[in-house]
Amino acid sequence: MxxxxxxxxxxxxxxxxxxxxxxxxxxxxxxxxxxxxxxxxxxxxxxxxxxxxxxxxxxxxxxNQIARSLHAGHTHVIGVVPAATETNILLGPHLQHVLNGIVNETEVHGYDLSIITRCDQSRPSDLLDALLGGRMDGVIVVAPRSNSRLIPLLRDEHLPMVVIDGDPEMCDNIYVIDNDTSVRRAIQHLVDLGHRNIGHIAGPQDLFAARIRKDAFFREMSRLGVPLKLEWLQVGVFNIPSGEDAMNRILRHDELPTAVFCANDEMAFGAIRAILAKGLRVPEDITVVGFDDVPFAAMTTPTLTTIRQPVDEIARAATSALIGYIEEGVPIGSRTFPGSLVERMSSAPPRR
Amino acid sequence: MxxxxxxxxxxxxxxxxxxxxxxxxxxxxxxxxxxxxxxxxxxxxxxxxxxxxxxxxxxxxxxNQIARSLHAGHTHVIGVVPAATETNILLGPHLQHVLNGIVNETEVHGYDLSIITRCDQSRPSDLLDALLGGRMDGVIVVAPRSNSRLIPLLRDEHLPMVVIDGDPEMCDNIYVIDNDTSVRRAIQHLVDLGHRNIGHIAGPQDLFAARIRKDAFFREMSRLGVPLKLEWLQVGVFNIPSGEDAMNRILRHDELPTAVFCANDEMAFGAIRAILAKGLRVPEDITVVGFDDVPFAAMTTPTLTTIRQPVDEIARAATSALIGYIEEGVPIGSRTFPGSLVERMSSAPPRR
DNA sequence: CTGAAAGCGCTTACAG
DNA sequence: CTGAAAGCGCTTACAG
Missing domain, CATH: 1.10.260.40 (lambda repressor-like DNA-binding domains)
Known part of the structure; x- marks a missing residue:
């Protein structure tokens, strides 16, 4: 009644x-x-x-969970701040993979996931209200830009936080692949095949993964005594079209590399497309190697040789550690995960 | 102090x-x-x-947003219940695309997105607590199974809700592509090319999109007077390996179709892979047509002829309507969106 | 075995 | 111009 x-x-x-x-x-x-x-x-x-x-x-x-949360002081929701992109923030197979790994783990702990998108630079305080307003027990930041003010800010606010794909020098709780060793594996693979003319398509340099992979590329090339050609070094933005564009810029030169190492798979897909469009073949004319091993890497023609990141493991470990800290105060710390070379059809010895 | x-x-x-x-x-x-x-x-x-x-x-x-929400009676968060899958719930390019579209729209309205994953059948009440506990102002259900008890339940509870990729007979607020017309376009395309031996790889039949596409396939074939061969009808689960398996089952028969229509792109990728693995060519030996037009459809070899869904538009419209209902009570209703044929390299006239 | 009371942090009429 | 009070819906000591 x-x-x-x-x-x-x-x-x-x-x-x-x-x-x-x-x-x-x-x-x-x-x-x-x-x-x-x-x-x-x-x-x-x-x-x-x-x-x-x-x-x-x-x-x-x-x-009513809201009332309950107000009393309890926690909400059992974890926020995710996805990699900063201008638009279509959730697209991209690697981020999807990370998100999926996070969800896999939150699910077993009975947490829900809140995707924080209002990262719009024009109203940064919206982001902070969302993050710090007590609506989430902790937050996972994925691939922050190196100039991101978010990380130090969240640290100061003592919001439990873990960063995936971030710079270990940026904060204490970083879960990330061992980029140095992984890049070394990739370059070693190319050199073992006999390549000495190697190009690199780098990612956006304000993203840790992109910058460190480029640095590692330089270091490894010099360590192995392989000469660098600056015309073969191009920068993209981690998506397919930019990889295509970057490759086209390389292809404009008279002398071409026999192999190109791309800082992620999507750019590698773009590179392959550019090469094929020029009437050249992969790997016969140019070998292409990517990074990430997204699911489609096994589906393209040719299938892509790449560095596999244990994405699910990284994401789940980070999430699990965050929850461990939230619930029991066990320190999150940082962890580095090994990458591995997955040899497929896009790499082969140079022809001549 | x-x-x-x-x-x-x-x-x-x-x-x-x-x-x-x-x-x-x-x-x-x-x-x-x-x-x-x-x-x-x-x-x-x-x-x-x-x-x-x-x-x-x-x-x-x-x-404190929690306290504020308790008073205000709303939270400015929208829940998403992703398509029911056994595992790795967030994977799949189509769902990703939908999620991205939803986020695009929630962002402009200042809402956050909460992904509800605790759909685990063993504790269904968890799901309901999450959904009905007042933590979200509304919910978007993506591709519910036809036997899902969730939809009627949420309706009875008067939680604002919109369904993407669901059966229009299931509830009142459905946003979905016009599957009938779209399938007709695909089949018409095959018949126009001269195909009369057409197979179909269907999706899981408890998913509306899969069932209606299969039904439309049958109807269209009979309308055009093209004979059906049951050996060429196989069922997968909307992912790559299942498409590959399904195609392999088709390829076991002596007589082969000259074209196969797949209920989604991922199964089409799998089908192509199976065909190529048998030493046959696409489209020379067998034409393959998909459905969805996921981004990678333009990247495979051959590129995939498929039906484009205006995913971003559908997702944004559904989200926008949901928010309109939440904030101003304007009825959500149902909408159907046109699909279009995207002709790429995987379809061609039959050889003989 | 059961209830009155205080409190979680905030907002909003309503008085002064 | 400012504050006391009630209330959002729940939980948890603490009394009886």
Whole structure:
């Protein structure tokens, strides 16, 4: 009866604890106690207990999580701040893979995931309100830009945080692949095949992964005594068209590399497309190697030789560590994960 | 000083409204009023106003959104229940595309997105607690299974809801591509090319998109008078390996189709791979047509002829309608979006 | 076995 | 111009 009094059109009204209590004729605290099976409730008479449960069922009672969170001081939701991109923030197979890994882990711990998108530079305070307004117990930042003010800010605010694909010098809680060793594997692979004319398509330099892979490329080339040609060094933005463009810029030169190492798979796909479009072949004319091993790397023609990141493992480990810190205060720390070379059809010895 | 008294290790303590108020020596309601610029606050003296603002800044005050939501009765978060899959729930380029479109739209409206994953059948009540606990203002269900009890349940609970890729007979608020017409375009394309031996790799039949596409395939074939061969009809689960398996089952027969229509792109990729692995060519020996036009459809070899879904538009329209309903009560309704044939390299006339 | 009370942090009429 | 009070819906000691 009185459950109805508040119903306005267009506004759902869930039954409240007060309603079930009054329906049974007990106090709302008693109702709360039996509905939560809390220990204090072990001493509720069976009669009232069943009555309350019955009433709750009839009324379709469901505890308001907001009220509960206000009291408890936590929400069981974890925020994710995706890699900063201008637009279409969620696109890209690697981020998707990371997100999936995160979800895999939050699910087993009973957390929900909130994707924080309002990163719009024009209203940065929106982002902070969302993050710091108590709506999430912790946050996972994926691939922050190196100039991101977010990381130091969140650290100062003591919001539990872990960073995936970030610079270990940026903060303490970084989960990331061992880029140095991985790039070395890639270059070593090319040199082992006999390549001495090697180009590189780098990613956006304000992204840690892009910068460190480029640095590692330089270092490795020089360590192995392979001469560098600056015309064969181009920069893209980690997506397919930019890889295509970058490759086309390389292809404009008279002398061509026999191999190109791309800082991620998508740019490698673009590079392959550019090469094929010029009537050249992969790998016969130019070898292409990527980084990430996204699922489609095994589906392209030719299939892509690349560095596999244990993405699911990295994402789950980071998430699990974050939750461990939230719930039990165990320090998150940083972890580095090994990458591995996956040899497929896009790499082969140079022809001549 | 007293801001410190509550600090326990391992627990972030944001300054509270009470703290800034007491620091200035005003009531918390005055503080609230100036910090919110609410109209009642137009009559606060400039002196107190600046004092409060200053104090808030010094203390790093940030309103607790949970408390605010409890009072306001809304949260500005929208939940997404992704397509039901056994595992790795977020994978798949089409879902990713949908998610991206949703985010594009929530972002402009200042909503955050919560991904509800605890769909685990073993504890269905978790899902409902998450959904109905007042933590989200509305929910977007993507590609529910036809036996899903979720839809009727949410409807009964009056939680604002819109469904993407669902059965229009299932509920009132469905945003979906016009599958019938789209499939007809695909089949017409094959028949126009001269194909009369056409196979179909269908998706999981408890998914609306899969079922209706299969039905449309049958209807269209019979309308055009093209004979059906049951050996050329196989069922997959909308991913690459299952498309590969399905195609392999087709390839086991003596007589082969000259064209195969796949219910989504991923299965089409798998089909192509199976065909190539048998030493046959696409499209020379067998034409393959997909459905969705995921980004990679333009990147495979051969590139994939497929039906383009205006995914971003569908997702954004659904999201926008949901928010319109939440905020202003305008009915969501249902909408159907046209698909279009994208002709690429995987389709050609049959050889003989 | 059960209830009155305080509190989570905020907002909003309503008085002064 | 400013504050006391009630309330959002729930939980949890603490009394009886």
């Amino acid at each position: 009185q459950t109805r009094e508040k119903r306005r059109p267009n506004e759902r009204s869930r039954a409240t604890l007060k309603e079930v209590a009054s329906k049974v004729g007990v106090s709302i605290c008693t109702a709360s106690v039996v509905l939560n099976n809390s220990n204090s409730g072990s001493r509720v008479s069976d009669a009232t207990r069943t009555a309350v449960i019955e009433a709750a069922r009839e009324l379709g009672y469901r505890a | 007293q801001t410190r008294e509550k600090r326990r290790p391992n627990e972030r303590s944001r300054a509270t409204l009470k703290e800034v108020a007491s620091k200035v020596g005003v009531s918390i309601c005055t503080a609230s009023v100036v910090l919110n610029n609410s109209n009642s606050g137009s009559r606060v003296s400039d002196a107190t106003r600046t004092a409060v603002i200053e104090a808030a800044r010094e203390l790093g005050y940030r309103a």
